Amino acid sequence: MSTGKTFRHGQILRLVADPRIGNQEELRRRLAAQKLRVTQATLSRDLQELRLVKTQSGYKPAAALPEESTPLPPLARALGEFLLDIRPAENLLVLKTPPSGAQPLAAAVDGAKFPEIAGTIAGDDTVLIITPNKKSRESLQKKIEAFLK
Numbered sequence: 001m002s003t004g005k006t007f008r009h010g011q012i013l014r015l016v017a018d019p020r021i022g023n024q025e026e027l028r029r030r031l032a033a034q035k036l037r038v039t040q041a042t043l044s045r046d047l048q049e050l051r052l053v054k055t056q057s058g059y060k061p062a063a064a065l066p067e068e069s070t071p072l073p074p075l076a077r078a079l080g081e082f083l084l085d086i087r088p089a090e091n092l093l094v095l096k097t098p099p100s101g102a103q104p105l106a107a108a109v110d111g112a113k114f115p116e117i118a119g120t121i122a123g124d125d126t127v128l129i130i131t132p133n134k135k136s137r138e139s140l141q142k143k144i145e146a147f148l149k
Contacts, residue, residue, distance in 0.1 A: 005046075008036055012046055016059035023100035027059075054104065056081075076147045078108035086144065091137050093144075095127040102127045116140040 008031070015021060015030050024043050031038055038046070051062040082101035087094040097105055106122035109129065116136040121128040131137040 008038065009046060009050055011036060012043075012050060012052075016052060019058045021058055023054075025100075054100065056098075075108045075112045078105045079144065079147050083148070086141065088137060088141055091131045091133050093129040093131065093137055093141055095129065095144075097125050097127065099125050101125060114140055114143065116143075 011031060011034060012027065015027060021027050021030065024040060024047070028038060028040065028043055031043075047059070052059045053062050082097040082105040083095055084098065084101075085096040087096065095102075095105060095109075102122040102125055106120050106127045109117070109120055109127065116131050116139050118130045118132055120130070129137075129140065131140055
């Protein structure tokens with residue numbers, strides 16, 4: 001690991017101790033204020049390498065999270081942590097999340113490999129799931145809602 005990367009990782013760890021950092025963009029701005037310019041992709045990789053996960057109270061080391069007796073599947077965990085609302089629209093399913101919650105939720109949805117999904121698009125607080133038709137969307141919506149029970 002290069003000296004620059006090691007230093008950057010140290011600064012990230014120091015900055016995420018501040019609960020006011022609620023998303024990657026804020027973290028990127030704080031790093032830039034310290035003359036550490038990083039792209040969003042580099043910052044995402046750094047967070048992964050440091051094993052930091054986004055929680056409602058900011059970034060935390062994955063090891064510091066309480067262990068559950070039976071681990072939830074990634075999709076169930078992501079839905080529980082990020083999903084605020086489900087909005088159907090013909091063959092589309094719109095999932096609303098808090099700011100910065102769409103990317104991890106979309107990754108979990110993609111990882112579940114539902115056959116009904118033609119594609120997903122994630123913004124900052126919205127995941128758009130595209131299905132071939134309304135019937136597929138209804139089937140997918142029932143499956144996702146079953147994870148919430």
